[in-house]
Amino acid sequence: MLTVTHYTILSAILFAIGALTFLIRRNPLIMFMGIELMLNAVNLAFVAFARFLNNMEGQVFVFIVLTVAAAEVAVGLALVVAIFRARDNVDVDEIDALKG
């Protein structure tokens, strides 16, 4: 019988992979995808709990996470485009202008 833990385990795995993507890849696009992965993992956990706790607030939150994710991607990619135009290649390691 499926229980909450099945879903949460899956979301944990997805979250870990998302984090891994973010850390390993140097191309900011892929990193954003990593972030999307993590966000989705969280969404999954939300929905799972909503389902098993008979509480619809989880779904509402997912809704909000969706908007946040969308906004985040929009701005992120705009940034990437702007950086790309300034340097004609995109590599996170070289972008260290904000050095302390």
Add this chain to the structure above:
Amino acid sequence: MDYGALMEGIVFYLFAALAVLAALGVVIARSPIRAALSLALVFLALAAMYILLNAPFLAVAQIMIYAGAVLILFLFVIMVLNPRLDIVGGRNHAQTIAAVIFAVALGVLMIAAFVAGQPAPALGQFTPEFVSQVGHVQIIGALLFSDYLLLFEIASVLLLVAIVGAMTLARRERDQHANAKHDLR
């Protein structure tokens, strides 16, 4: 044998495996396009999960927003920039190894936390039967516009800001030269 439960189990494991593999695909994909596509797969697998978890409205939203808007945006940007193939891990190997170790550790820890935790009593009043009887969208709408109205407003403001931000950042400068000078001073 409760066929319903069995069916549910199979579907879950199927899509779970799909999601994980697709996620891994995102990690190791050399070209961004292939990564974007595998990301799409993940979105779809999750959409299926939502249906399984009795949240059809969210499933549709997931497909439309994530798979639809976000992914297309990714593909669009990839097309605009068509960046070189990017090698995995980059120069800093120590960084990569450390990242892998800690990511795995994170996953293991979270799983342990979930397994160890006792399932909380289902005390909400939105049982699946009640939900399907009243209708998903109505409930979400009711909740969204009653208790979480403030949240809703903030989300809308956030989106507005994001839009404006994105536009200004990515705007192609007409007088490229003036702007640059401005930045450098």
Add this chain to the structure above:
Amino acid sequence: MSQYLWLIPALPLIGAIINLLVGQRLPRALSSWLAVAFMAAAFGVSVSAVANLFALPPEERVIHETLFQWIGVGSFSVNFAFWLDPLSAVMILVVTGVGTLIHIYAVGYMEHDSDYARFFTQMNLFAFMMLVLVLADNYLFMFLGWEGVGLCSYLLIGFWYNRDNLSVGTDEKFLSPRSSGTKAFVVTRIGDFGFTLGVLLMFWTFGSLAFQDVFPKAQAMFQVGAPVITIMTLLLFLGATGKSAQVPLYVWLPDAMAGPTPVSALIHAATMVTAGVYMVARSHVLYSLAPTTMAVVAVIGVLTAFIAATIALVQNDLKRVLAYSTISQLGYMFFALGVGAYAAGIFHLVTHAFFKALLFMGAGAVMHVMNNLIDMRRLGGLRKIMPITFWTFLIGALALSGFPLFSGFFSKDEILADGFSRGSIVLWAVGVLVALMTAFYIFRGVILTFGGKPRWKEGEIISSGDENAHDEHGARGLHPHEVSAVMWVPLVILAFFSIFSGYIGLPHVLGENWLGNFLEPVFHETPIEISAALEWTLIAVSAIAALIGIFIAFRFYFSDPKIPARLRSYYPGLYSLLANKYWVDQIYEYTIARPGRWLANAFWLDVDGRIINGFADGLGRAFRGLAQRLRLLQGGYARGYALAMLIGIVVVIAIVVMRP
């Protein structure tokens, strides 16, 4: 009777305010005579007040007027109130009387000074403060006058604040007017410090500061020798030594001569310096309850008299001679108070006011016509040129030296008589010796200044030390002449008083001591009967001392001028000791001023500078250093941050999960 006592101090105050506001615009004559008019008016009111006092029967001779409450906090309350009794009657008469004469003299003396308005403002202000001091009905209001006269003395000593020093025509270096002004105020303030503490102790002992409360309570609550009273009277006496220039706080008076001579005459001879004597006399009830303090007062009185007289022997500047003479005579007065002869002390105060003011004004007249030259070694032979000044100065000298039948003789004799009968023989003997020295140094002054051949040449160029003097006295030839009427009239009047003021306090043998009886209701002294024979011998001894002194002076400086030089060669050490005024100034400089300055610098540079600021700035530097190192962590390497975050999260979750 309507209240009018407040008029006496108010009149000079009004004069001061008028001169302050419009004085500079008024013509010189109007401004000066305005000041004199207000002083004269005050004198008039004083005389009428004393007349009213006389009308009262002897025992209740007190006029007490309260204006309003000055400070009132809980149990502490002090009023602006005036108290006129025989003692303060004598004082106001002296202050306003001599004061008016000196103001008249000053009109002539200051005729070449452009700052006349400021001068007369300060002189009138001084009169106001002094009258407040002597008329106050409580110690705090008296303290207002007390520090007020200190203020005016500071202003008037430093009147020529932009001149450097006034040692005209000699090599002797004197302190500049401004430094001596500051010195005067600070030294007297040290005395006032003692006075303040005495007042504090007084309030918490008696619960009030008004005379009519303190004295009866003192007699009721304490018997003779009570420690509280002794401490209180000693503290008050510390104030008196400051104001009346007694050992150890007398060092400011000789330097106060840097001020204009009328100031020296009024403040540093007749009135202000006697404030201490008045205060001790006023608190006679307290002092008679503290025999130890009485002894201290007497000893310090005699000691001061002796030291000042010895220094005066060798001074070359006539005004300095008179300054030390004043300190010495004040020593006499305190000697009298110390032995309980309050009336005698006040009597000497009165006569001293007359002849000392006369002597100072005489010296001033000489300076006025000799371009501020007052060094006796350069004077001489002025007898024929300035006859009136000479004769009045001579009368003053005779009075000061105690020449028989002159006022000084009677008042000094009464002190010596009381000193002999009440105090100890030793003190009396020193007193007589001082009388002798007094006669010597004053006649040395008379002879060197007026007698003999002139040691200056007509038309000789003397710079009057007043480089930006507005008058033509700047630097020009000497043409001494007799001073104008406005200056010698006061001299003559004071000369008259110097002779006849002695008769208000005749010794029993010769007549009735009028002043003693007048002051009796205030002091309630227990008269000591001494046999006529003893009294005659005492009179004889003091007369002889005076004559010997005068004779020696003539011998040294008139008949055989070489003697002083020879003496100096025989006792060079003694001479330099006296000429350098026992090096007291230098001792104070090295024991107090210099270490004080060193400590202050140590406080400022080391404690503030190095320790506290060092700590504060050090803290600042430490943080900056720390921040510098932390900066390196922010390498701008985005993925590094992400990894750090991840590690953080993992650690947190681990803790959460692992916790039991």
Add this chain to the structure above:
Amino acid sequence: MSVPILTLLILFPLLAALITALLPRDNMRLIKGWAFVAVAIEFGLSLYMLANFVPNTSQMQFVEFYPWVPQFGISYHVGVDGLSFWLVILTTFLMLIAIPASFSEINVRVKEYFIFFLILESALLGVFVALDLFLFYVFWEFSLIPMALIIGIWGHEQRIYAAVKFILFTMAGSLLMLVAILVLYFATGARSFDLLELQKTIVPANLQPWLFAAFALAFAIKVPMFPVHTWLPDAHVQAPAAGSIILAGVLLKLGAYGFMRYNLTLFPDASQQFAPILVVLAIIGIIYGAMTAAVQKDLKALIAYSSVTHMGFIILGIFVFSQQALSGAILQMVNHGISTGALFLMVGLLYERRHTHLITEFGGLQKVIPVFGFFFLFVMFSSMGLPGLNGFVGEFLVLLGSWETNPAYAAVAAVGVILAAIYLLWAYQRVMQGPVTNEKNKTLPDLNRRELALLVVMAALIVLIGIFPDYLLNPMQASVTQLLHFDAVAGLVK
């Protein structure tokens, strides 16, 4: 009270600041005129309060109470009693003096200058009238900002260092005080920040010393008391003249007022224990301040150290727990505000003419600018405590009170009176007297009408308070006895 005078007093300067902001930047006359009018109105308001103040009651007057954050018991609770009454009037008066004093001195960014001053005024008034600890703390910090900016922007060469030091010193203390306020909120169980409630609760004995120490440190830095005073000379030397007037005239009183209003009432037992320590520190401050003042090269630093001496007297007056001493201390706060304010005003005038504070640069000015010389000497004698002027009454009462508690305190403190004469007269002698040595000093202009008017007002006040101190002393007696009552209850039954 029908007219919410206190809120008006606090809000009007803010409104005025807003209006100043709207004025056209280049029209100097309008800005200065308006600033003066604003401060004058504010002073008028405080006079209205003066007229309606009931002298013989220790209750809070003109009280206004509006719950602000009810859950935590924070309320906008303002009121005035004998302790703070005169300080409010002193603040508005000194503002009335400081604004016109800076007309000729400030010519860069004039608008912001007056805005910060008006904000500062509102903050200071807030501190004096606040009866809610939270509100008090807000105003306390709020007053820090404009002052620091005034020093930092319009100051002289090392103004940044001075401003930063000023902030750090004060902040260090006040953060501890914040902690103490919070502990007080929880520990006493009163669950309220209202001062009057907290005064009723008994602070647990083990906590009292710590809380007292925290409050005391914050106030000691502000006073400033001996070990933590080094920010004052730097702040004064670098601050513009008007800034110094307010810094010395009012800001230093925050610390002393804080001691009275909070330390004595909230922690009576700890006050007894700590009193000797604070008194000794105060006396050290008196002697130390006076001696360092004597060797200062810079006139403003000299007056700053003299403020340390005067404030030493005030703290001494507070912590000997006697009615005379406490009344003397409060009176001395007003006197110090006036006389030191006037001194800074005049040093500012010198600075405008010669652009230096160094004593050696001056000499023989009395001949050149006699009217200035008169007022300079006049105020110096007031600051020195000459009887008949205002300084004496305050100082004498403090000495009187401290003698009753312990004659040694009064004896040593009275030495300060001598040192005061030394450093002030020595400074006057070096600056004003003697021959005119420096060429530039030969042609200095004397006081113009505006400067003369300010000084005449100050001088008049100095004499009036000196002769009629009861006018100031009477209204505060009820509150003073009530304040001492806290300590009588705490065992020091006299």
